[in-house]
Amino acid sequence: MGTLRKITLGIAGFGTVGGGLLQILSMNRDALAARSGCEFVVRTVCVRDASRPRGVPLPEGARLTTRLADITEDPAIDIAVELMGGIEPACTFIRGALAAGKHVVTANKALLARHGTELLRLASEKGVRLLYEASVAGGIPIIQTMKESLAGNEVCSIDGILNGTSNFILSEMTSKGRDFDSALAEAQRLGYAEADPTLDIDGWDTAHKLTLLIRLAWGLDYPCDKMPVQGIRGMNSMDITYAREFGYRIKLLGSARMTPQGIDAGVYPALVRHTYLLARVGGAFNAVRLEANALGALFLHGQGAGALPTGSAVMSDIVAAARGTMPLNSGFMSQTPLPASCLPPEESVSPYYLRFIVKDNPGVLHTLTGALAANGVSIAQVIQKEECAEGVPLILMLHAAPAKAVNAALDSVGRADFLCAEPVAFRVMG
Amino acid sequence: MGTLRKITLGIAGFGTVGGGLLQILSMNRDALAARSGCEFVVRTVCVRDASRPRGVPLPEGARLTTRLADITEDPAIDIAVELMGGIEPACTFIRGALAAGKHVVTANKALLARHGTELLRLASEKGVRLLYEASVAGGIPIIQTMKESLAGNEVCSIDGILNGTSNFILSEMTSKGRDFDSALAEAQRLGYAEADPTLDIDGWDTAHKLTLLIRLAWGLDYPCDKMPVQGIRGMNSMDITYAREFGYRIKLLGSARMTPQGIDAGVYPALVRHTYLLARVGGAFNAVRLEANALGALFLHGQGAGALPTGSAVMSDIVAAARGTMPLNSGFMSQTPLPASCLPPEESVSPYYLRFIVKDNPGVLHTLTGALAANGVSIAQVIQKEECAEGVPLILMLHAAPAKAVNAALDSVGRADFLCAEPVAFRVMG
Numbered sequence: 078m079g080t081l082r083k084i085t086l087g088i089a090g091f092g093t094v095g096g097g098l099l100q101i102l103s104m105n106r107d108a109l110a111a112r113s114g115c116e117f118v119v120r121t122v123c124v125r126d127a128s129r130p131r132g133v134p135l136p137e138g139a140r141l142t143t144r145l146a147d148i149t150e151d152p153a154i155d156i157a158v159e160l161m162g163g164i165e166p167a168c169t170f171i172r173g174a175l176a177a178g179k180h181v182v183t184a185n186k187a188l189l190a191r192h193g194t195e196l197l198r199l200a201s202e203k204g205v206r207l208l209y210e211a212s213v214a215g216g217i218p219i220i221q222t223m224k225e226s227l228a229g230n231e232v233c234s235i236d237g238i239l240n241g242t243s244n245f246i247l248s249e250m251t252s253k254g255r256d257f258d259s260a261l262a263e264a265q266r267l268g269y270a271e272a273d274p275t276l277d278i279d280g281w282d283t284a285h286k287l288t289l290l291i292r293l294a295w296g297l298d299y300p301c302d303k304m305p306v307q308g309i310r311g312m313n314s315m316d317i318t319y320a321r322e323f324g325y326r327i328k329l330l331g332s333a334r335m336t337p338q339g340i341d342a343g344v345y346p347a348l349v350r351h352t353y354l355l356a357r358v359g360g361a362f363n364a365v366r367l368e369a370n371a372l373g374a375l376f377l378h379g380q381g382a383g384a385l386p387t388g389s390a391v392m393s394d395i396v397a398a399a400r401g402t403m404p405l406n407s408g409f410m411s412q413t414p415l416p417a418s419c420l421p422p423e424e425s426v427s428p429y430y431l432r433f434i435v436k437d438n439p440g441v442l443h444t445l446t447g448a449l450a451a452n453g454v455s456i457a458q459v460i461q462k463e464e465c466a467e468g469v470p471l472i473l474m475l476h477a478a479p480a481k482a483v484n485a486a487l488d489s490v491g492r493a494d495f496l497c498a499e500p501v502a503f504r505v506m507g
Numbered sequence: 508m509g510t511l512r513k514i515t516l517g518i519a520g521f522g523t524v525g526g527g528l529l530q531i532l533s534m535n536r537d538a539l540a541a542r543s544g545c546e547f548v549v550r551t552v553c554v555r556d557a558s559r560p561r562g563v564p565l566p567e568g569a570r571l572t573t574r575l576a577d578i579t580e581d582p583a584i585d586i587a588v589e590l591m592g593g594i595e596p597a598c599t600f601i602r603g604a605l606a607a608g609k610h611v612v613t614a615n616k617a618l619l620a621r622h623g624t625e626l627l628r629l630a631s632e633k634g635v636r637l638l639y640e641a642s643v644a645g646g647i648p649i650i651q652t653m654k655e656s657l658a659g660n661e662v663c664s665i666d667g668i669l670n671g672t673s674n675f676i677l678s679e680m681t682s683k684g685r686d687f688d689s690a691l692a693e694a695q696r697l698g699y700a701e702a703d704p705t706l707d708i709d710g711w712d713t714a715h716k717l718t719l720l721i722r723l724a725w726g727l728d729y730p731c732d733k734m735p736v737q738g739i740r741g742m743n744s745m746d747i748t749y750a751r752e753f754g755y756r757i758k759l760l761g762s763a764r765m766t767p768q769g770i771d772a773g774v775y776p777a778l779v780r781h782t783y784l785l786a787r788v789g790g791a792f793n794a795v796r797l798e799a800n801a802l803g804a805l806f807l808h809g810q811g812a813g814a815l816p817t818g819s820a821v822m823s824d825i826v827a828a829a830r831g832t833m834p835l836n837s838g839f840m841s842q843t844p845l846p847a848s849c850l851p852p853e854e855s856v857s858p859y860y861l862r863f864i865v866k867d868n869p870g871v872l873h874t875l876t877g878a879l880a881a882n883g884v885s886i887a888q889v890i891q892k893e894e895c896a897e898g899v900p901l902i903l904m905l906h907a908a909p910a911k912a913v914n915a916a917l918d919s920v921g922r923a924d925f926l927c928a929e930p931v932a933f934r935v936m937g
Contacts, residue, residue: 100801104800104801105661108659108661109659112658210656216803221651221652222648222651225655225826226648226651226823227823228539228542228826229538229818229819229823230535231534231538357784357787369819370534371527371530371531372815372816372819373646373813373815373816374809375647375809376806376807376809377805379804379805380802380804385801386801388659389657389660389799389801389802392659393655393656393659395659396659397655397658
């Protein structure tokens with residue numbers, strides 16, 4: 078092996094992922110040495126509350142601090158690892174570490190979605206690495222795949238199951254017939270969902286990750302706050318059941334594709350044909366399906382969260398920075414993504430699943446189909462289900478249509494008095 | 508963009524993959540420039556027969572030659588791309604190019620399985636890159652994932668569907684009820700199988716690829732000729748049908764796992780539980796499932812062959828060499844893999860599917876179960892199927908047992924006169 082090169086780490090944040098990283102550094106010390114020729118020494122760990130007990134012991138010789146400057150201002154530290162999450166103080170910390178000429182490894186998708194362009198520019202000016210494999214899809218090597226393996230491709234589309242919490246909830250509803258609230262409670266009990274699950278179940282976590290993937294696919298900045306985002310909150314188990322009957326699973330997708338009018342991107346629950354690998358992603362797993370003009374379709378599936386899988390992704394970035402590989406942070410020569418031209422969400426075209434609950438009156442179907450026809454939307458299939466407590470469920474599977482046409486049809490039906498509940502519209506994949 | 512750096516290529520071999528690479532160089536010129544800052548110029552293409560017409564035009568300014576030395580001896584060429592396949596003259600060509608200080612990109616698994624260690628050593632001595640992403644699983648970025656993304660892991664196991672031809676044949680037999688010969692003929696008609704399909708259907712192509720994956724997982728050399736290799740030639744559609752009835756699909760797997768006694772590796776058709784993603788790999792697709800101690804399970808699925816997907820993998824290596832990334836050819840500091848200690852194949856432990864065709868005599872099941880019991884093999888399930896033309900099919904699903912115990916039991920039954928056909932034994936996954 079010869080002598081090992083010493084690489085000194087400063088880690089900000091000692092939660093789940095920080096603990097996972099320390100575990101990996103200790104349990105895989107030999108593998109790391111064999112693969113990188115380096116000995117990784119943790120010099121400083123910064124936490125908010127130094128008195129809190131931790132499940133993972135601090136490495137020998139490491140100093141616990143509550144001052145982030147003990148990392149950014151320490152010239153002995155080669156790589157600053159940001160695992161705090163949130164916007165501040167993480168952003169100031171990363172800025173400070175980059176400005177001090179340190180490589181930075183982070184798992185912070187919310188921060189990168191919002192300030193990634195600025196931070197990438199700073200890293201590029203300083204000639205250091207800003208690596209973020211752990212920020213999307215946990216242990217799945219999607220960032221590296223997009224930077225390196227797709228180098229000879231034009232990316233056509235990205236479809237990802239990027240939020241394990243939402244996928245766990247939908248899987249529980251599908252396989253165990255639970256309703257939304259009980260599935261969410263189960264996710265919280267198992268530690269898959271936070272006490273405040275807003276970011277996860279309302280789709281924002283997926284939107285942050287999709288923003289990063291768009292940047293890597295096309296070198297373009299899609300403003301996250303312009304993205305149409307619909308989560309799974311309040312998902313009705315009726316729709317899960319009907320989707321299943323028709324051969325689909327409902328999944329929360331982050332999707333983006335390049336169109337001649339700009340990037341068509343969004344986050345929404347969608348019916349995915351059961352024969353698709355994406356439909357087979359169960360529990361808290363994540364998956365990404367890429368389509369590119371040379372590669373064709375590529376599907377990656379793995380653990381989207383958890384101490385060790387996410388720690389593994391952080392570790393691969395640390396090794397890359399130590400090895401001196403991956404000089405490109407953005408995957409493009411231009412280290413600063415350009416603003417994307419975005420397809421207006423209402424122009425986005427997709428097949429749809431519509432579900433109404435109606436009174437059993439004459440003329441109802443005639444009115445609904447009339448509203449769709451008037452907006453040029455064509456129907457693939459109509460299924461009337463048996464009457465339930467709320468009324469008669471009526472499902473219309475639509476051929477591909479622009480969102481604005483479907484919305485206009487729904488608006489024109491408005492609050493018709495034959496509607497017993499707000500209509501539900503989901504996109505359909507496959 | 509600024510000025511592009513010129514990278515000069517010499518390509519040996521102008522078959523399917525060579526044509527795909529030239530197509531990518533031309534159709535994705537802009538994407539390549541944006542991602543690498545380079546202009547890739549093909550200076551020389553070497554073919555066996557210069558008069559043969561080609562489907563893809565030669566790039567402007569490129570010279571067609573039949574002399575490999577026109578590439579290896581040309582100091583203007585930065586990267587030599589070997590796409591001829593076979594052992595010679597490919598080996599001499601790569602050796603020559605490395606010796607001349609050129610980076611080499613190859614898709615040649617048979618050559619790397621046999622001479623990889625020598626060639627990796629030479630590349631390391633010369634300080635150049637020997638990259639081979641296209642040699643395993645076509646467009647799937649498995650080589651890079653193992654080198655980079657698993658850097659912080661101990662790899663536990665690899666299970667791959669690595670031969671598209673065999674998977675296509677098994678898929679046709681499963682979904683269309685074809686017999687082996689007709690499925691093979693269909694694969695040949697569609698261009699998925701060569702006129703001589705030996706390497707594919709007898710498992711050797713999978714064995715070559717598995718040898719490369721073992722090297723990347725553990726930095727160890729498993730001698731390919733010591734590996735137990737069983738292909739799918741003559742697969743009986745009866746077993747496909749029974750497997751399906753029990754909730755399994757038969758797949759040709761290349762599998763390796765680290766055990767305390769050494770690497771347990773082999774190529775064999777196996778029953779894979781239908782809920783596993785590996786069971787869902789259809790047609791000519793490839794997939795790899797990795798398990799590692801931090802990452803957990805990772806599943807990659809994509810096009811295992813074809814001009815553009817394989818060309819895409821070749822292209823990603825060319826870009827990596829041009830970018831100056833990935834200085835490690837082997838994924839380990841030691842660029843020369845050490846000899847592996849191999850688990851003797853007869854010690855390998857697995858659940859099994861056994862299928863007999865027997866005469867409808869009294870005592871048959873008693874004799875069979877006795878032979879298993881005498882060898883310490885325990886039975887999970889016995890299914891007697893309805894009598895067919897050849898006799899009565901009898902299926903025994905076994906709990907995990909060492910191969911030697913199962914083989915000894917089969918040997919002791921020997922050529923018992925109640926056997927109407929040679930017994931069939933397949934491993935079971937899941």
